[in-house]
Amino acid sequence: MKFTDELRQKADPIYEAIFGHPFVRGIAGGSLSGEQLAHYVRQDFQYLTVFCQVYGLAISKSTRREDIEFFNEQIRFILDSENHPHRNFAAVSGHSMKELEQAATLTPTARNYTRHMLYAAHSGTLGELLCALYPCPLTYWEIGLRLKEEVRPDDSHPFREWIEFYADPVVGDICREFASRIDRLAADAGAAERARMEDHYLTSCRMEYMFWSMAYDLEGWPV
Numbered sequence: 001m002k003f004t005d006e007l008r009q010k011a012d013p014i015y016e017a018i019f020g021h022p023f024v025r026g027i028a029g030g031s032l033s034g035e036q037l038a039h040y041v042r043q044d045f046q047y048l049t050v051f052c053q054v055y056g057l058a059i060s061k062s063t064r065r066e067d068i069e070f071f072n073e074q075i076r077f078i079l080d081s082e083n084h085p086h087r088n089f090a091a092v093s094g095h096s097m098k099e100l101e102q103a104a105t106l107t108p109t110a111r112n113y114t115r116h117m118l119y120a121a122h123s124g125t126l127g128e129l130l131c132a133l134y135p136c137p138l139t140y141w142e143i144g145l146r147l148k149e150e151v152r153p154d155d156s157h158p159f160r161e162w163i164e165f166y167a168d169p170v171v172g173d174i175c176r177e178f179a180s181r182i183d184r185l186a187a188d189a190g191a192a193e194r195a196r197m198e199d200h201y202l203t204s205c206r207m208e209y210m211f212w213s214m215a216y217d218l219e220g221w222p223v
């Protein structure tokens with residue numbers, strides 16, 4: 001079995017919890033409050049900024065031109081395309097993107113998740129770094145596919161754009177590009193490095209679940 005298939009299998013209970021998370025159910029049912037949507041976009045805008053920074057670190061660890069090109073394209077994808085789902089949530093929330101893009105204090109969970117990715121990137125190999133990033137596209141691709149199948153959103157669905165964005169085959173292609181790189185790097189890695197790759201991957205899956213909770217519960221700092 002491929003390394004990435006093993007990872008997906010081990011993380012299956014976390015994926016199932018994500019699919020049943022009240023925020024994800026709220027996307028399906030169109031039942032999220034403006035506050036929850038705005039809180040998500042404020043935090044996610046900053047999360048994706050850090051994601052671009054980590055791609056920069058991935059480039060600095062890459063020796064193959066194809067890898068440098070892929071990471072470079074992914075930075076452009078975040079900057080040029082991934083603002084569409086944010087705009088969808090912002091419009092439904094009644095806030096402008098200008099407002100939601102203002103620097104805001106990272107919540108405990110957003111801080112924890114972004115620091116986890118930065119730690120994996122600074123301390124680890126390219127394989128470790130990619131395993132910390134991979135749940136980001138993969139969980140959203142699977143959420144997109146499931147919601148598209150379940151909801152079959154039409155023009156009247158408030159989150160049609162969000163669901164169709166993440167169910168698009170382009171996102172599936174990105175996931176396959178990640179998987180082929182991770183499998184190649186895992187094949188060359190020793191047991192200790194593979195264990196760190198798995199740990200980073202599972203931690204990011206758990207952080208994905210917690211990011212949805214952060215938005216749903218309007219998480220902030222207690223003091």
Ligand SMILES: Cc1ncc(CN)c(N)n1
Pocket residue numbers: 044047048135136137140208211
């Ligand atoms: C927290 C999080 N995870 C994943 C995605 C999808 N790239 C996102 N926008 N934000």
